[in-house]
Amino acid sequence: MRSENNKEPLSYTELAASLAAAVEEIAGHSEKQKKLAADLGAAHKENIHLIKEQAAVAAELAASYKELAFQNEEKAKRAAELVIANEELAFQNGEKAKRAAELVIANEELAFQNQEKACRAAELAVANKELAFQNQEKADRAAELEHFLQTAAGDKKIPGAAARSFLDIPRHLAFLVAGLVLAFSCGGYLLYRNTKINVYAGKYAELKAIGELKAGGLSNWWQERLNNAASLSLNLANESLVRPFLENTAPAQTAGDIKAWLENVLKSYDYEDAALVDNRGRVRLFVGIAKPALSQLALAGIKEVQRSQRPGLGGIYDKADNVSIPHLNLYVPLLGRAAPGAGGKCMGVLMFRINPERFLYPYIQSWPAPSRTAETLLLSREGDTALFLNKLRHSSAPPLSLRFPLSRKNSPAIQAVLGHEGAFEGKDYRGVKVLADFRPVPGTPWFIVSKVDSEEILSGLYLSAWLILVFTCLCILLSAGLITLLYNVRQRNAYRNLSVVNAARLRSDALLEDKLKDLLEKNAELERFLYTASHDLKSPVVTVRSFLGYLEKDLAGGNAARAAADIGFIRAAADKMAELLDDLLGISRIGRVITPPALVTLQAVADEALAAVAGKLSERGVRTQVAGGTAALFGDRLRLAEIWQNLVENACKYMGPQKEPRIDIGFEARGAERVFFVRDNGMGIDPRFLVKIFGLFEKLDAKAEGSGIGLAIVQRIVGLYGGRIWAESAGEGQGSVFYFTLPGAVSNEPQQGEKP
Amino acid sequence: MNGEPIVILLAEDENGHAELVRRSLEGAKVANTLIRVADGQEALDYLYRKNGFSDPAKSPWPGIIMLDLRMPRVDGLTVLKSIKADPGLMRIPVVILTTSEAEKDIAEAYDCHANSYLVKPMDFAKFTELMQTLDFYWLAWNKNPL
Known part of the structure; x- marks a missing residue:
């Protein structure tokens, strides 16, 4: 607040002054008249006091x-100020309305931005989900891989794991193996069955041939x-010798002749006995071992x-005709000249006893092939x-002692006796089968029945069966093994591919993540x-525009000195802007290659x-020194040089009052x-x-x-080579060191060193 | 309101901007003394009466501080933090005066208890108007601590 000189209201001050003068005058006058007015003194004193x-x-x-006047003036001033303030306020209100309108627009903009942000957030959420899904996928693959590795390891070491790996064989493979087992089993069975049928057929054929042979032989024997x-029967001697003998008209030696003849016959045909029976059934003559007593059967014959x-x-028969052993009789009617059927009469019957042991039984028992x-x-x-007529191979029962009822149909003997011809298993x-x-x-x-035990045939088949079984099993095992092997190989390949793909994917994921991180960093940067x-x-723009405003005003007001100052500010700001733009352009170009990478x-x-x-x-008289200059670097030569250039420039700039300025370069x-x-002995840096x-x-x-862009440029270039940069300084006045690494330019050195 | 003109401490590295503030406040209604420092470090030195600011007569106690954000050495935010962390300084109103409209800067400034945040207008008339309003508001209307 500014203070001002106060003017006193004249009339009141003068009045007071004259009043005071009058009072003094009165007082002086009273002094002179003191004595005269002694009694009046007290009253007068009181009067004076009052005055x-x-x-x-x-x-x-x-x-x-005076105070009031002052306050009034103050109030007037305050009112004037208030008026100004009101005006100001009204203006401000207008401004506020404008501002409010701007705010509405800004709010809309903000709402739009918020919406955008929401969209971005939703996108991020989707991306997150995607990432989560990918992570899940990765976890699954990892679990699969781990399981596979465990299984693979277990195949060699742990039986339990092997069993588990077997159980892990997929369903289609299990079906395939089961199908194979079934097919091989069926094949084996069919082979066995076929073999059996063939063997049976062969056996049947053999049995049939033997049966036919024997039946033929027997038939021939019988016919013979x-x-x-x-x-x-038709012997001529019958008429001349036998008839007379039987009719008892023959000479005595006839019987001897007949006997001699009969003995010849017995010898020639290997018969046991021969008996001449007359028409009355009496045995008239006998040659052989024992004279038969004719049984009813013989008489019927x-x-x-x-x-x-x-x-x-x-x-x-046995136990007949005075013979206890099995035998059969051949009855020969003795006929004379008269041909049979021509009314000729039978003169007698010759009865030969045949011992089946001589030919029949051995013949029947003989078997053309070895067999148990x-x-x-x-x-x-x-x-x-x-009735079983012959001696049985598998029974001690004598011939003719065994009889089977015809109802035993499953016996081939019964089938034969019933007149059937053929073959079957009974x-x-x-x-026994x-x-x-x-x-x-x-x-x-x-x-006749020609038979062989099924067991004997089957025993031949057993070997085939075993062979077939073994072969089948071998086939099954081999194919199962082959399938498992193939499967394992395929799985292993698949897993190898998977793991390769997985590894590649992980690598690419990692790469992507790196890229993303890189991009995010770049974005942040x-x-x-x-x-x-x-x-x-923006800063220089504010300066330029504002001082342009002042310049207009100053030119209008004819204030040339201030106009010059305005121009000075505008120029400075414009220069600064130009510099900034140049620098920005420079820094934006850092990522670009100037020269192709080379060894320097x-x-x-x-x-x-x-x-x-x-x-x-x-200019500053700085001494420089480079140590270890032979160290090789691989990269963009000019970019790399920019690092040192900026650092040296920086060191130069902040050398301070150092009398022996010095910059060291090395590593x-x-x-x-x-x-x-890059080390200097300049003014140093506050930590x-x-x-x-x-x-x-x-x-x-x-x-x-x-x-102030130099170090930013250096940091960017160092970043391009994957390095970092930092400064160290003991403090102000102590000099400073800028350290940096360039892995991208150094790590390539050995390989690149081989190349020219 | 009566007594000494109020001291405004302006921390501003841009000469042009400092001059703008000075000129804008020349015609302001409330008497003030503008003292300008070139960066954050100088601002702190001033406040702590160090490095050539030790004479209270030459470096009077500021009634308000105007702070640019981007400055060499110590930036505005650091100065703000230092002021608001110091019981001896924290009551001085601090007005941030910057070209930055970045949300981050605004939020950080208020997080650090800035008393006001003003964006330098890119226009001569508006700049002047803002400065005079600022002067009037903070020095006339606003009740400042003693």
């Missing part, structure tokens, strides 16, 4: 009036007996041939039974860059850098890392600013030249 009091009141009034008998006038063979169980049975039908007299051929013997009352750039570019020495790069700032160095080995440095200095357009000294 003094009045004067004081008047003075007080004057003061209060009859034929021989027929020749005896004799009668039959007498009637038919044809020779006949009787059945095989094969035998031939000779049978005849006796009423409702089948049960023989022992109840046999393969049998059965047929009647033509021309005889006999039937770009945002920082944009923020800084926009802020720093530190010395070459440093020389290039030092040459670029030679002017400044010599140190820190572990496996090569750390480059607080060691990080900040690398920011875009950051300057520690506002008065220093340049826009």
Whole structure:
């Protein structure tokens, strides 16, 4: 607040002054008249006091009036101020309305931005889900892979794991194996069955051949007996010798002759006995071992041939005709000149006893091939039974002692006796399963059965069966093994491919993640860059536009001095802007390649850098030194040189009051890392600013030249080579060291070193 | 309101901007003394009376601080934090005066208890108007701590 001189209200002050003068005058006058007015003194004193009091009141009034006047003036001033303030306020309200309208627009913009953000968030959520899904996928694959590795390891080591791996074979493979097992089993069975059928068929054929052979043999034997008998029947000697003998008209030696003849016959035909029976059934003559007592059976046979006038063979009997062993009789009717059927009469019957042991039984029992169980049975039908005529191979029972009822249909003997011819598998007299051929013997009352035990045939088949079984099993095992092997190989390949793909995918994922991280970093950097750039570019615009306003005003007001100052500010701002733009352009170009990557020495790069700032160095009298200059670097030569150039320039700029300025360039080995440095003995850096200095357009000294982009450029180039940069300084006045690494330019060195 | 003109401490590295503020406040209604420092470090030195700011007569106590954000060495935000963390300084109103409209800057400034955040208008008339309004508001209307 400004103070002003106060003007006192004239009338009141003068009044008070005159009042005071009057009072003094009165007082002086009273002094002279003191004595005269002694009694009046007290009253007068009181009067004076009153007047003094009045004067004081008047003075007080004057003061209060003065104060009031002052306050009034203040109020007037305040009112004027209020009016201005009101105007101001009204103007501000208008502005506020405008601002509000702007705010509405801004709000809309903000709402739009918010919406955009929501969209972005939704996108991010989707991306997150996608990422989560991919992670799940990765976990699944990893689990699969782990399981596979465990299984693979278990195949070799742990039986339990192997069993588990077997169980892990997929269903289609299990089906395939099961199908194979089934197919091989079926094949094996069919092969076995076929073999069996073939073997059976072969056996049947064999049995049939044997049966036919034997039946033929027996039939021939039978027919031969009859034929021989027929020749005896019609022998001429019958008429001349036998008839007279039988009619008792023959000389005595006739009987001897007949006997001699009969003995010859017995010898020729290997018969046991021969008996001459007359028509009355008496044995008139006997040659042989024992004279037979003719049984009813023999007599029936004799009668039959007498009637038919044809020779006949009787059945095989035992315990008959005075003979206890099995035998059969050949009855030969003796006929004379009269031909049979021509009314000729039978003169008698010759009865020959044939021992089946001589030919029949051996013949029947003989078997053309070696066999443990094969035998031939000779049978005849006796009423409702089948009689076993021959000696049995598998039974100690004597011939003719075994009879089977015809109801035993599963016995081949019964089938034969029933007149059937053929073959089948049935049960023989022992109840044992046999393969049998059965047929009647033509021309005889006999039937023969040729049989062999099924077991014997099967025992031959067992081997085949075993062979087939073993072969089948082998086939199954082999194919199962092959399938498993193939499967495993396929799985292993698949897993290998999978793991390769997986590894590749993981690699690519990692690569993508790296890229993403890289991009995010780049983005953040770009945002920082944009923020800084926009802020720093805005600054000179504010200056230029504002001072243009002042310039107009000053030119209008004719204030040339201020106009010149305005122009100065505008120029400075414009210059700064130009510089900033140049720098921005420069930094935006850093990612771009200037020269193709090549192998260069530190010395070459440093020389290039030092040459670029030679002017400044010599101006300040800086001594420089490069150590370890033979160290090789691989990269963009000019870009690399920019690092040292900016650092040297920076060191030069902040050299401070150093009398022997000095810059050292070199490197140190820190572990496996090569750390480059640019060291100066300049003004140093406050530790607080060691990080900040690398920011875009950051300057520690506002008065220093340049826009503060140098270190930002260095940091970017170092970043391009995958390195980092940092500054160290013991403090202000202690000099500073800039350290940096360039793995991208150093790690390639050995391989690149081989190339020219 | 009566007594000494109020001291405004302006921390601004841009000479042009400092001059703009100075000129804008020349015609302001409320008497003030503008003292300008070139960066954050100088601002702190001033407030702590160090490095050439030790004379209270030459460096009077500021009634209000105007702070640019981007400055060499110590930036505005750091100065703000230092002020608001110091019981001896924290009551001084701090007005951020910057070209930045970045949300981040605004949020951070208020997080650090800035008393006001103003964006430098890119227009001569508006700049002047803002400065005079600012002067009037903070020095006339606003009740400042003693």
